[in-house]
Amino acid sequence: MEMKRVNAGKLRAIGYDSRQRLLRVELDDGSAIEYAGVDSEVWRKLSTSGAAWSYYRDKIEEEFSGKRAAPRASSQSRDALNDLFGTADDQG
Secondary structure (H helix, E strand, C coil), rough: EEEEEECCEEEEEEEECCCCCEEEEEEEECCCCEECCCCCCHHHHHHCCHHHHHHHHHHHCCCCCEECCCCCHHHHHHHHHHHHHHHHHHHC
């Protein structure tokens, strides 16, 4: 799932998987929440809203039940770890 960086209230990144209808939000404290069954129209409104934090609080947080998700490693973190330890391909 591709994440879109945002700076709205406590939101830091948002992403959507249209096939699974799964919305992921990452917050400024490093936590992540995933919401299942989210319509693509809700995603469109969140991702294009000038007030994404308000939209999230009013339309997503209150309408959908979310599950805490594991934080994703940033690509820079993954690259740094791969530099140190190699990748699975390097092990073979």
